[in-house]
Amino acid sequence: MFYCDKRLQYPVKVENPDPIFARMLQQAIGGVEGEIRVCMQYFFQAWGSRGPSTKYRDMLLHTATEEMGHVEMLATAVALNLEKAPTSLQEEGAADGVVGAVMGGGSARHTIEGMLHRHLLSTGMAAFPANCEGVPFDMSHIYASGNLAADMYCNVAAEATGRTLAVRLYNAAHDAGMKDMLHFMIARDTMHQEQWLAVIEELGGHEGTLPIPNSFPQSKEHQEFNYNFFATARDGSAPPEGRWTNGPSLDGKGTYSVFQNEPLGEEPVLGPARPDSGAQNEQIG
Amino acid sequence: MFYCDKRLQYPVKVENPDPIFARMLQQAIGGVEGEIRVCMQYFFQAWGSRGPSTKYRDMLLHTATEEMGHVEMLATAVALNLEKAPTSLQEEGAADGVVGAVMGGGSARHTIEGMLHRHLLSTGMAAFPANCEGVPFDMSHIYASGNLAADMYCNVAAEATGRTLAVRLYNAAHDAGMKDMLHFMIARDTMHQEQWLAVIEELGGHEGTLPIPNSFPQSKEHQEFNYNFFATARDGSAPPEGRWTNGPSLDGKGTYSVFQNEPLGEEPVLGPARPDSGAQNEQIG
């Protein structure tokens, strides 16, 4: 279960509110690279964690709880960036000096055009769980597979795209307070990337974890095709050479090679449609 | 651009058609761990690939093209598994001996109950791009971030959950043809997991790639908090020890430690609502 603290994990200050930056921050709240995603992903991985002891479950709970505080910081930042946002398309709205200044002299109308309209129409100048285009967060992005190693890589992927997003926001930002908040979040993403990779390390690295899931005997997979790069181009070019085209495999269990893709199967043959299946007469055998 | 071949990449045979297994296979077509996802993810990563040469772009194109052939195999397998599926809830439908045999004596009605109804009602006994619950594939799951290392981890995540799914399907299957098809696909997933990790290796491993993106100077992130595990429990327990709680960091650039999470910020203060913002009178300053 959980407890809250009214104070934020880290200071959130906005000196020059900017409704366009509020829109950008939404990606870090409700985007697929955002904080709701990692928070909920770590929670669901924890709640479904089976074996080997509760070590990883506990770690996941700690970090998921931290991430909830990040969502809070970002939602606060959005609301603060919307403090001076305009509410009317009428020309008198342009008189709002503060917005005008931020906008480089643009009118209220101009500002509204670039804002998420739902900040004005649906939330009354506050954050909502959607991305920077206003697309609501869809929880199918919570990856929790029941396989510990697979989940760790899902988490690395989330934190790698997440830190990339945070860096882009930092580069786009003009407000010192926002840059300060983001430089904290970027630091946390640095740690979180490593945290999940450290679990892979603990589990034996590539040799210990690959192929995922390692509980399926490789003798049952088609061993003629499990370490070949399949080349599919028909433009006369050879595939590029790389660590994956020859030499021992990363898991130490095979040798890479190149296989020119060709059909090993036949043209498929499906039976005709049944008379009562809603097909056209011509399709019925 | 692309060319097709009417023959399948690998044989797809079904001796004992099973509409319930057809439903399961849909997860490998239109599920988030499925083949449309990896196919399209690799294509979009290739088409947006910038630097360092076209090496990774080319590799991605080869593999994306291979994956399209996997979607074809699975769609064929679904159609073949639906060949004897019933079309009516009426009792006479139970006379369909073939289905009855597969189902362990169950009636046509019983079989329909367990099927995806859309196989009967929408597709006329064929595959469609949805998962095993009938939820259509949503292309927000195509991760292509513009950061090469982040994308590689997105791909490892996709192949790790993908092979886990394929193994589960293999374990659930009862038909020799289906097991044969899946044991080929599982082998391909083995290779693909390594292929993307091999790119990381080529780029210098953890030290060369972390933190992602490595183009953001770490001097700009909050260096007090970039290698600490934040403990958030308030139940008196210490966080579990792990590779991530002490010792040198995986990227060789810091030292892990534990930080007891506490509020570094203050309680947020938002301004009152504007008079024309649709709030209640009581909220207006």
Added chain:
Amino acid sequence: MFYCDKRLQYPVKVENPDPIFARMLQQAIGGVEGEIRVCMQYFFQAWGSRGPSTKYRDMLLHTATEEMGHVEMLATAVALNLEKAPTSLQEEGAADGVVGAVMGGGSARHTIEGMLHRHLLSTGMAAFPANCEGVPFDMSHIYASGNLAADMYCNVAAEATGRTLAVRLYNAAHDAGMKDMLHFMIARDTMHQEQWLAVIEELGGHEGTLPIPNSFPQSKEHQEFNYNFFATARDGSAPPEGRWTNGPSLDGKGTYSVFQNEPLGEEPVLGPARPDSGAQNEQIG
């Protein structure tokens, strides 16, 4: 604007309620081939109708209004089919004789397994705007393009898949009342398919309407490639002969031929990533 009548357009009777058939009927309510879709599609086409006179606008309004009554009939049919549905997984639930009889002796538990659970958990035994798998209707399926001919083909597509669905439901049904309701709806779909094709006829048939939009001068399109079938197979087979591979085109403005697809363009070259764009260092030019 609109008026209602408490009576149904056509009788809806259910003698043997069947929760599994209630699930199937949901496809005709909230499926992409269903009645909400055609109702709303015709309304939005009408409300955005521009030129040539209000003739087609008026026709669309008439039929959209009729379709709303079809949604009502189907929603009523779902509720009636759920009248005897079980509410408990406990064994005593099996004592519900009526359900047992319909189900061929199955228990209440068995019936719940095949039902849409949301009929029990979310609606209290009533219809909802989702399909037979419980996926909510998504209004992106309302096609209204602003081009009259394109819209008519969207409507033919909707009624063709719609009548196919209705026929499949008829074939699956066991209740005389349900068959009666459906044989009315199938008749209406017959008319509606023709209604939209008759508009094409009025507009001059293929010669008058193709290519859609006919307001774009064909001199501006690439006239070397506007009547060729592009063959893309690389398996040594020739493409099948058909009405579309030779002879005069349907619109009377060209001649069909076959073109073996080959790259007319070059390998694309994208610039390197910008230093501040969140890429890896290796991608930056």
Added chain:
Amino acid sequence: MFYCDKRLQYPVKVENPDPIFARMLQQAIGGVEGEIRVCMQYFFQAWGSRGPSTKYRDMLLHTATEEMGHVEMLATAVALNLEKAPTSLQEEGAADGVVGAVMGGGSARHTIEGMLHRHLLSTGMAAFPANCEGVPFDMSHIYASGNLAADMYCNVAAEATGRTLAVRLYNAAHDAGMKDMLHFMIARDTMHQEQWLAVIEELGGHEGTLPIPNSFPQSKEHQEFNYNFFATARDGSAPPEGRWTNGPSLDGKGTYSVFQNEPLGEEPVLGPARPDSGAQNEQIG
């Protein structure tokens, strides 16, 4: 910010694991009436709260934090109900005695047919943020309007449908542990329904809060039509009498009456399509 406690808010015990009940419980996790919804709704309302003091913001934070613990309980309950679930469609799977007993003698295959397949294929026997049909939770259901009174009614709606769902789950359940967990949650929903209505009471009840938003002067709305029930039937019947058809309005500011709906506007006239707008020639003026 937030803290976690490894212990659950209330005991979660499952004596007779039941994969079908696991499916049902998903509605309380990822359904629109479920706990993720209320948790996130209260959080976003709190984080965007403007005026009149932080009283309601604080209350919302307390309760949102409580609800997160409810999601945890339910996710745990799903995992426990899946402990004995089958993984194979093969007949030998039927030998699993525990499942067989719960299922009333059904085979493993039968059990899988009624389960959410993603519990087997995607999560490895754990909860995920989707509803009982496997449809992922979509965060557009987080209602936070920026209007305090509107939000309170959104919350009452959420808790009223939420307690209705919890009661249906209680009635469907057969396991004593599950009934115990649910009878706690039902109690909490009782309180939460009242909590939000108590805010309305504090704000002056109907007279103080209606119409919402009360900051818009009613003199600006069309006062001829703000307290009439519009009758739209054309079947000769009068609308039913009710508290809303005559007498003083609930807000004390008007008198109810009945108005027979009729067109006050004209048939709309849209301009013809522009020549370059992609319409058919016939539509262009």
Added chain:
Amino acid sequence: MFYCDKRLQYPVKVENPDPIFARMLQQAIGGVEGEIRVCMQYFFQAWGSRGPSTKYRDMLLHTATEEMGHVEMLATAVALNLEKAPTSLQEEGAADGVVGAVMGGGSARHTIEGMLHRHLLSTGMAAFPANCEGVPFDMSHIYASGNLAADMYCNVAAEATGRTLAVRLYNAAHDAGMKDMLHFMIARDTMHQEQWLAVIEELGGHEGTLPIPNSFPQSKEHQEFNYNFFATARDGSAPPEGRWTNGPSLDGKGTYSVFQNEPLGEEPVLGPARPDSGAQNEQIG
């Protein structure tokens, strides 16, 4: 069943067409606070209405039918606001005097940037069932629970957020015709808020309806926890005092109090993963 009338319920006039306001109006069509939602919500509640007589069913049908006419008005308003919208990013487009005037001298290009692009690209300058960000309406927002009181609160929530939206649109508008249309719709929302609350009143108010559903005996809920406010903060602050922290409960059946939240349950224990469940070896017991 239904009838249409070619005339609008209320006049819709636009003197100064504004494509940005067309975008805003989309929220009232296809937003979660919009008119398709209330229309369909009332219809589905009516069509699934069970007991106590047809009184509420009839009322719902009347109002749902009215709401369909509101969708029509708004769709007309969108089309009229798009009458002068530009179709080209080329500079010559800037010569369109009418748009220029409305836009405060902005170019055609500038106008397109602020528009919903789908108004130009997908609809040919007409409305579509999506919100102001172009996100299609998703029918999961049709709340019809089968519980009369819960449904009434869902309707109050819809009309409270709906009137808030209409007020925001009114405040943002600059066209007299649009303000006239909206001041009618705002009036109707005033009535509809009260209409649903009047049903609660008829059913006995808080004492008669709470807790919802009132058909579940409160003796079966955990009576120790059904009237307590759970405090979850761990920052040393007491929860705010309110109508809900002490005194008799609104339903007259209990007394409010405050409970400091603490774990009543234990740390959950899940079994290890099964060998054939796709987990890593380390997770298997």
Added chain:
Amino acid sequence: MFYCDKRLQYPVKVENPDPIFARMLQQAIGGVEGEIRVCMQYFFQAWGSRGPSTKYRDMLLHTATEEMGHVEMLATAVALNLEKAPTSLQEEGAADGVVGAVMGGGSARHTIEGMLHRHLLSTGMAAFPANCEGVPFDMSHIYASGNLAADMYCNVAAEATGRTLAVRLYNAAHDAGMKDMLHFMIARDTMHQEQWLAVIEELGGHEGTLPIPNSFPQSKEHQEFNYNFFATARDGSAPPEGRWTNGPSLDGKGTYSVFQNEPLGEEPVLGPARPDSGAQNEQIG
């Protein structure tokens, strides 16, 4: 199975990159009228094709494969249009001369306001499978019904709306390279419209194919109502005359007439709610 060629099907050149046009092009990638849709629709129709020989299956495979190359061209065009796009809201960003020139002197900030923010934040200046508003492509738009004639009309609808979109993009474009690419794509859409209609012709035209599905005996549909236009207006106006109101039907099997819609059914009567179904007490019989 499939092969790739690194070269594009047709040249894609961009002289004046324009991030706003990049946004527009997204509709042709991930919009419902776009190329992913037709590509996948033709593939799924092919893979599920049953009877009458493999002729249509083969044709579908050829064209689906061609369409994949169109997605590639468009994705390349998006990336090229984003080459000079800004990454920062700060004023110094305005110094980017190239963008400024394209934008008619607008600042970097202004350009970002009109861009899809995800081009900057999520993809690092590349295409992604979403439409021009950033809404991800949802694969429920892949229509493959199992009925050959219905599918052909779905394809005509897709190509008719697709060519309408391409024409609108052509009209909006200012870059010669983009106009060249589009004038090729428009030509291909011309052919594809006819290709599917030619199948209808081969199958016997309207008389041979209607009503769809033609395998359902018309004697089983309600023959009193299968060729009537139902008039539903109650405003005193007669429905418009058209090809569909009198004369022989297009399929040669009936005669059109007009029927004034009236209720043929009764007011529906649903049973009361069950005591354990979560309704209010008043609803229980």
